[in-house]
Amino acid sequence: MSSDVGQQHPLALYFWIWGLLFVISAGSYLIDFFQVGYDVGTMELRWALILVFMFLKAGYIVAVFMHLKWERLALIYALLLPPGVLLVLVGLMAWESDYTWLTRVVYFGAEVAPVALSPADTLGHH
Amino acid sequence: MAEATAESTGLKSIAEDWSSDITTFKGVPWGKAMMWIFLLSDTFIFSIFLTSYMTVRATTAEAWPNPSEVFSLTLFGTTVPLLLIAIMTFDLITSSGTMALAVNYGYRRDKKKAVIFMLATAFFGAVFVGMQAFEWTKLIQEGVRPWGNDWGAAQFGSCFFMITGFHGLHVSAGVVYLIIISYRVWRGYYDNTNFEIVEITGLYWHFVDLVWVFIFAFFYLW
Amino acid sequence: MAQAEIPYQEAIPLHDPHSWITKYWFSQDHKVIAVQYGITAVAVGLVALVLSWIMRTQIGFPGAVEWITPDIYYQSVTMHGMIMVIYLLTAFLLGSFGNYLVPLMLGARDMVFPFVNMISYHVYLASVLILMAGYLFPGTLGGPTGAGWTLYPPQAILSGTPGADWGILTMLASLAVFIVAFTMGGLNYITTILQARTRGMTMMRMPLSIWGIGMATVLGLLAFPALFVSAIMMTLDNLIGTSFFMPAINSAFDAGEDYQGGSPLLFQHLFWFFGHPEVYIVALPAFGVVSDLISVHARKNIFGYRLMVWAIVAIGGLSFIVWAHHMYVAGMHPYFGFFFATTTLIIAVPTAIKVYNWTLTLWRANIRFTVPMLFAIAFVLTFVVGGLTGLFLGNVIVDVPLSDTYFVVAHFHMVMGVAPILVIFGGIYHWYPKITGRMLNDTIGRIHFWITFIGTYAIYFPMHFLAIPRRYYEYNVGESAILTQSMDILNQSITITAYIVGIAQFLFIYNLIVSYRRGREAGDNPWEANSLEWRTPQTPPVHGNWGESLPTVHRWAYDYSVPGEEKDFIPQDVPRKAQA
């Protein structure tokens, strides 16, 4: 594309992506609407779906709306590489918090529901 | 044109761009480069908010209230989970779409349409903030506080108010920013540029939407 | 887009100052902002210096001065550490050197957004004032916080710690404001380095100072968010009783909040996710600047420039995945030790390369022992000592007996408390002629150097042998036997040396003031250096730096003693001879 007038792309593309984002968001929402995961008691499928829709949506926003797709690689990599260290942080913190939680369970006799508590459960009784 | 010198693609283009003189990001105006770098820094801020949320949620031995129910709305007698949040999500996407159009019209030098769509974006942003205020009010009435709630871990409220609050501040700032820029565009401050200012504003706005994608996934759905 | 090109930059209208206020106070000229940053940083640095005297007095002569209570002691330690690291070193190296050198060394007119740059300084000033406001709150819980510069909760917000009332809040607020200031400045530095270099100035021709400053700024922009967010969360824990970092506790000093379920380790991880990059934020600019000082004054090209650049990049990247080496004995997941010890020792390799290259630059050089060069050499030696003791601490099991003792204190004073400070001094002696047009007095400079170098070495080296806990107001409590008599003597001598070294700094400040009017005229390029800042048409450079057009760069900054050339230096903007 001729970049001397900046990022210019056919309007139709934007409408397309716009529509797509609606569809993806609807997908995310339906995960909850149908209580995916809560119904069967295992959350893996729910988490996987959440992540898939999240990355799809984020990807489209960044790539098309923020025009990153059309930028030169030098910029793309400069923006995408540094957050890699955050993955290290997130991974280690997940590990760390599990460990802390475990010592709480073992020594403080606490234990926690793998499934979230529903407010309805306690609301009626207080 | 600066980029005329660097037409190669792929990894080679990275090496060439980084080893060229004057500019590293070819064809990227100063303001846009600065906005991107700022957004990178802001990404770290929000990521660390979310990481902290993950950590406290996984560390606490208290049960975590179920957001699906906490944020449900009762409409015509039926309880719909996360309804308001869904509406807010769609509202933000809509604003992202109008913003993208504004950028496009800006580069087409269609000042009038650019301004109209920017103001539309600001409008949807304001609506979002309004809905958020409603949501906060509802939760506060139901007894959720940053330091505790009736349903489980206190961190539920802490994280909720902190993260959505910080995001809401970003949206509010974005609304103000949009209004100022559209005023200036309208008054002709940028007439002898390519209107990349609209794109820069757009970057910020899309970023705010982007953050919401992650908050929605991790806080409301997880 | 044409904006990014030099002709456009040359056409930018500069906001020339019209009054005293816009020239010296609200100036948008990067050189004035640099001096503002520098003066403010030195001023708070002196406060921190006086605080170190208070601490040393208590350690060397316990009880000799009555008003040094435990509260005063811990408040002094905290403020001393925080001021030195953030408000002096970070602010000076990036705010002052960064502002001054980035546009000049790159051949730019100014920073890309001078207005934001100007605001940056004033926000920084505000953060300093907020920090100092901690001293204004009276009462038993008044005064600044005494939580240690690491501010670990729960302790930091409970009233068993001095300053738990307002001190901790002013500290957190000040840090948040500082980060805003830094972000405004930092975005400017990065954008200028990436997008506003002059013709011919490729990245691989940039002086190492710019590499160091640039990489440190990147680290800052990515690491400060962690501190920013933790400051917000701690403020919330403190003010409205959230429990991010606060587990259920039972303390007589708990202000009655019902804390539950938070994670103190989370704070430590976030603090060091910021904190470790932070130590490189203060080290990398020093690395860069010292490379330039050594090369110029040794009249020799820097050895292994490319590897130096890659080492800076590698250190910058790695510094984000070593943070928990500060937490080996913090009770984190035991297996983290393996990961972090390995990454920590890996980072020593690129750092070692830098050390080798500095010393190898001296090999077969023609060393002029100017005052800046003296400081540069002293830097290398102190950094080696501090770096090597860092290797003790980095090796997880070796850290177990050493952690939280004076060995750690000795390590970081060597590597941070004196090495970068020496570079700051060296840099000031080196660029003062450019900033003011006059030389600093050489004799005073040499006296200042020898006292500072020998003195600080005498303070910090023996500290390594003190196997006693740090952050102790007093050692002889009850039947305690951990402090032996010979340690008493050592502590006293350290204290006395610290007084002397501290006083010597006033010599330096005297020199700065007097030479401004009376110093010898410097000329444009007194050190016969190559980089662009010495090629400005005027000395001191005027607003806009360059005349009609910007300089064009033809070579790297290190063409010293090129064989077959008449002079032993060839500035960067001298064209190459037509190759036959």
Add this chain to the structure above:
Amino acid sequence: MAVAIFLLIIVIVSVLLSFFSPWQFTEIASNWGYIDFTVILTFWICGIVFVVIGLFMVYTTWKFRYRADARADYEPENPKLEWWLTIVTTIGVVAMLAPGLIVWNDFVNPPDDVQEVEVLSKQWGWAFRFPGEDGKFGTVHVDNIDADNSFGMNMADPNGDDDVLVQGNTLHLPVDQAYKVLLRSNDVLHDFWVPEFRAKMDAVPGMITYFWFTPTRIQDQPYEVVCAELCGRGHYTMRGWVKVDTQEDFRSWLGTQPTWADVQAATALDAMSPEAKRGREIWAAEGCNACHSLDGSAVVGPSWLNLWNTTRQLADGTTATVDEAYFVESIREPALKIVEGFSPAMIAYDEETVTEDEIQALVALLKESVDAPADAPVGP
């Protein structure tokens, strides 16, 4: 010239000080000789590097000092040399790191015959707890702490009854017995450090941390414990003592210390009926406590607090009242009626595991598990 001389002096003095300084590590009194070994190894490698670099600088600053007629070499790089230096450095790093990690592996993995002792830290003093006869610690929580229960023992946990509680700042340990030190804090971070034992670790409120060691040396003077993590204005006063005894001396000392049961006997705490108390024992013994709390906090399963006689919303949309029949069914065939919001995680218990008689006791417990004044027994 002066520079080279001073650098030389500094190198020499540094080396001399390292060998002849009067300040050395205290004499070791634990199994962690390996730690000392890694320290010494690191010392030698780093020391040699220091001397080499120092002397190299002495030489260059002397040899290549400025002369007007001299000229520096022009040598931008020397890849071969740089490769060599990188490799040698890497070797040096590996030589320090590898033994270090091996010892660390020992450090974090206590041996099989290890005994446990808990160190309870609080601003600004220490207390200690041994697991007693059964070798098991009772669970604890700071919320349980009150005037009669300074350790925060969980009343409902029978494992705690024989725990030996040591007040005061002195801990006794038998020589040559490996101990895993469990660290707990009531308030802020502390760090339990005895320099002679080398090992140390922070105590973190809200969790348990640990390290292990074997005391190896008996001496008359107890070893001094110093708190090594800033814990407020009294940090520097937070000392304690560890006395290493022979096995016999240790036993007789331990015998003089009260157990939690002893402490409890002194105070009548519990207003529950005997039957309900028996129910609580069953609750803990059968492992119901892993999933059901008595304090209202939802664990894996619903809390039993205020459960009796309430109407439950079930997942299939129907409701049920918690009476004896429902209770029995919930135990025998839990999958039949799933409470809304919970997963069917509970296994079925048959008559052999939970007898009819025991169910009666559990029912009594349930009936008495209602919100009561603040000093009612607190669950996990």
